[in-house]
Amino acid sequence: MAGADPGARITTLLDRLGREAGEQARETADELVRTVVEFYGEGLARTVRLLRAAPAGADPLAVLTADELVGDLLILHDLHPEDTMTRVGRALDKVRPYLGSHAGDVDVVGLDAEAAEGPTLRLRLRGSCDGCPSSTQTVRWTIEEAVARLAPEIAGIEVEGVAEDGPEPQPLLQILPHPPDDAPGAPPPADRERGPDEPPHWHTLPAPALPARDNATRVADVEGNALLLVRLPGNLYAYRDRCPACGAGLRTAALDGEFLSCAACAARFDVRHAGRGEHAHLEPLPLLEEDGAVRVALPELLGARP
Template identity: 30%
Template sequence: MKVQQEEDFQALAGRVDRVLDSIKGLPEDARMKAMELKKAIEAFHEHALRKLVRTFRETEAGKELLLKAAEDPSIYAMFLMHGIIKQDLFTRTAAALEEVRPYMRSHGGGVELVKVEGNTVYVRLQGACSGCSLSAMTLKNGIEEAIKARVPEIEHVVMVEEEVTSGYMPFHAMNDTGNLEQNGWVQGPSASELEEGSPVRFSHEKLDVLLVRLEGKVMAFRNQCPHMGMSLDGGLVDNSIITCPWHGFRFDLSTGECMTAPHVQLEPFPVRVEDEKIWIRLS
């Protein structure tokens, strides 16, 4: 007699999904009866599994066997489905965030799960979703609702500021130590004053600087279009491209490269971020 080969876990799970999908197409009365049968079978399985688990837990040897059995993906999934094993808060919170990621991506950004401590979740908005704008607050509220709905143990959702780093630091500037001002560095605004993708004008003595934060990196350029020497701070920004408000020259703020005339580019300044303060090396 030929022994039927055991189907693997993924194939069995696929069969369940396909049958459930087919049930959705049944008439309402038939669909309700099929779902009621599904619930009854699952309740029967849960009752038997819980009795089996309690029996194993009566001895140390049984506990070891139970732990070893739970390493099998199919057994773990069955225990998880019936609430015999519960995922840790971090895993459950991460699953909740997966539901909102498509919406975040549609707004040009994302969300990172930083950590879970007690009943508090710490997340970081990324890309166009970061900052203090009204849209960012709307996204924050959506994230909080999704997490609390899936993980009721969570009471607080805290937004962590995106880590800000230097976008341009040539080798010779990296060696500056000690007193930064004596080495030609000038303290600019705090990193929190820069919103993602919104250039800020900073003046020091007779020098105008254009500061911009892109994907958590701060870039500094001379606030001067190399075409005619006019200021750029009033230019329209689309993603990382700024358009000179005077004659329409376009520049990539992530590199300083001119998209209109490749032979010219913006003059960059070395930048460093220390204790949330932006320093620019102007000399």
């Protein structure tokens, strides 16, 4: 349709849909078009801002691909300079420090680009989770989030080496590129309907909510849920602010090296190794720390109050 007015063509198609499928279908299509226009509008606005603010001599493509939303648009139109597996590798490198806290690592088994549901990434977990179901799930969510943000064209992921399920397809947070939850203009998570099996929403934590130094703790409130943040040399950790042994909060817990002791019952937990204790296990939260920003996930199963 070279030379045709795209706006007029869209209006014609929407009118046709309204006549053939009814007014409700027309309203849904109108909302879809508005959402797509807002998505691309935000991408164009960011592109202009990024290029204007880029230092002299900077590679324009590198400046644009560093932005997640603009990078998603480049991927969607096959314009990104890095291939899928290169970006998957970068994503896994970002989560390896977190996996280390669960005494594990991850290997790439392969990529099935011809899978019926879309490109499917096969991964193998090694030595992670120490038999803790909540730890296993947070490891999965962290891997999925990191891959989804750098390689959103991946439609599914299969994880080997997970004891309770075995190899099983796991949905990624992003099936196709779309504005991330924390992008300007994205609707707040409270406005979205979430199914019981949907992965958690990721929150960006402001600097004042974080421990100011190594070997320190801080309790942060996220959507009415108290999260315990512990900063040890080299890493930040997030747990639910609740002692699994007695149910008390951990705001006043003592930090002795890498071990946290509950002030109410004296139970001790290994912060650096997924919160393991002698008879109980802290509830770890997925956390990604990159480029000066800290994002933490709040799964419903962990965020629910006792």
